[in-house]
Amino acid sequence: MTDVVIVGAGIVGAACAYELAQAGATVELLDPNIPGSGATAAGMGHLVDLDDDLSRYSVNLWHQLAPQLPKQAEFWNCGTLWIAANDAEMEEARRKPGVELLDAKQLYEAEPHLRPGLAGGAVAKGDAVVYAPVATRWLLEQAKAKVTRRAVTSLDEIQAGAVICATGAMTAKLLPELPIRPRKGHLAITDRYPGLVQHQLVELGYMTSAQGESNESVAFNVQPRPTGQLLIGSSRQYNVETTEIDPPILDRMLTRAFELLPVLRDCNVIRTWTGFRASTPDKIPLIGHLRGNLYLATGHEGLGVTTSLGTAKILAAEILRRPSPLPPAPYRPERFQT
Ligand SMILES: Cc1cc2nc3c(=O)[nH]c(=O)nc-3n(C[C@H](O)[C@H](O)[C@H](O)COP(=O)(O)OP(=O)(O)OC[C@H]3O[C@@H](n4cnc5c(N)ncnc54)[C@H](O)[C@@H]3O)c2cc1C
Numbered sequence: 001m002t003d004v005v006i007v008g009a010g011i012v013g014a015a016c017a018y019e020l021a022q023a024g025a026t027v028e029l030l031d032p033n034i035p036g037s038g039a040t041a042a043g044m045g046h047l048v049d050l051d052d053d054l055s056r057y058s059v060n061l062w063h064q065l066a067p068q069l070p071k072q073a074e075f076w077n078c079g080t081l082w083i084a085a086n087d088a089e090m091e092e093a094r095r096k097p098g099v100e101l102l103d104a105k106q107l108y109e110a111e112p113h114l115r116p117g118l119a120g121g122a123v124a125k126g127d128a129v130v131y132a133p134v135a136t137r138w139l140l141e142q143a144k145a146k147v148t149r150r151a152v153t154s155l156d157e158i159q160a161g162a163v164i165c166a167t168g169a170m171t172a173k174l175l176p177e178l179p180i181r182p183r184k185g186h187l188a189i190t191d192r193y194p195g196l197v198q199h200q201l202v203e204l205g206y207m208t209s210a211q212g213e214s215n216e217s218v219a220f221n222v223q224p225r226p227t228g229q230l231l232i233g234s235s236r237q238y239n240v241e242t243t244e245i246d247p248p249i250l251d252r253m254l255t256r257a258f259e260l261l262p263v264l265r266d267c268n269v270i271r272t273w274t275g276f277r278a279s280t281p282d283k284i285p286l287i288g289h290l291r292g293n294l295y296l297a298t299g300h301e302g303l304g305v306t307t308s309l310g311t312a313k314i315l316a317a318e319i320l321r322r323p324s325p326l327p328p329a330p331y332r333p334e335r336f337q338t
Helices: 011-022 053-068 087-095 104-110 132-143 168-174 206-211 247-260 262-266 301-319
Strands: 004-007 027-030 080-084 100-103 120-124 146-148 162-165 181-192 200-203 216-224 229-237 269-279 286-291 294-298
Touching: 004 011, 011 027, 011 132, 011 294, 011 301, 053 301, 080 087, 080 104, 087 120, 100 104, 104 120, 162 301, 168 181, 168 269, 168 294, 181 247, 181 301, 206 216, 206 229, 216 247, 229 247, 247 262, 269 301, 286 301, 294 301
Parallel strands: 004 027, 004 162, 027 146, 080 200, 162 294
Antiparallel strands: 080 120, 100 120, 181 229, 181 269, 200 216, 216 229, 286 294
């Protein structure tokens, strides 16, 4: 019998496979689609420390892994520049741990194309970006994991020492008792404009959009790709199940981007797409034992590429009954069980 069967071969499932295989477990993944083609391919791949234990720990793990990643994974330690529009946001920037504060002059030296009149910013130098579909496939190769193209309809029928459900935004289809809602996002990518932007640029108000429960929101988030392209985000929508582009929200998202980075108006957007984040009520993922031999690694909202590596360490420690690298309680699924 296989030691561990993982349902879902996105970056979270792949990271779990990698971690468990490193510990000597045999691992099989079940997924009807190409590994890494779900939210993992739709996202931005921004590896961002959001001032919580899991994202900070995970960004450090990415740095440890980076020297081994293939070139095509495009790991780039470009840092995040958090933009403060006014004095109130500058106060917020000052409260961020481990950042280098920029006054207005330093902000425009760092990113000359930002709109005039901003108050300053904060640079998180450890943040990076990665091309997540390639990282996913690399993690699976390293794990020497068998991947079977199969859609699972019942988790209880799988024979294995442990079963991990890593199905992201689709989780409630298999486990309707869990409060995981798909949260749609749009992204756009431009033609190549090398050197136009140096950091991942994010407005400080982004956290309000990500952590809030608003039915529809947009926030400025622009990523320079190593190719010179600019990836433009991002939107959040609940209660939409279709993958089609929604022109009004795309328009809102691009308008916000043009406001903060006016030079984008002169850039060609060559492609737009959508994807679904797996959103939990408290915006914290579900990592740990659910029942019987079933474990969860899901609900990572807009941070699952970043936190995949930390998630895998926490879950592998639980399955293998080893000490956890972080206190596991905040992530335990039982917080939503009545
Ligand atoms: C627009 C957008 C921007 C984002 N930007 C970032 C970012 O900058 N940084 C960051 O860290 N995160 C970002 N994210 C979030 C990140 O992409 C996700 O949290 C992460 O990819 C989740 O990985 P996953 O493996 O859980 O899910 P997925 O990649 O969706 O993988 C789940 C897999 O499960 C499979 N599956 C589903 N149902 C079944 C079934 N019944 N049987 C078998 N297999 C099944 C699917 O086919 C899929 O391959 C973004 C997401 C979006 C949508």
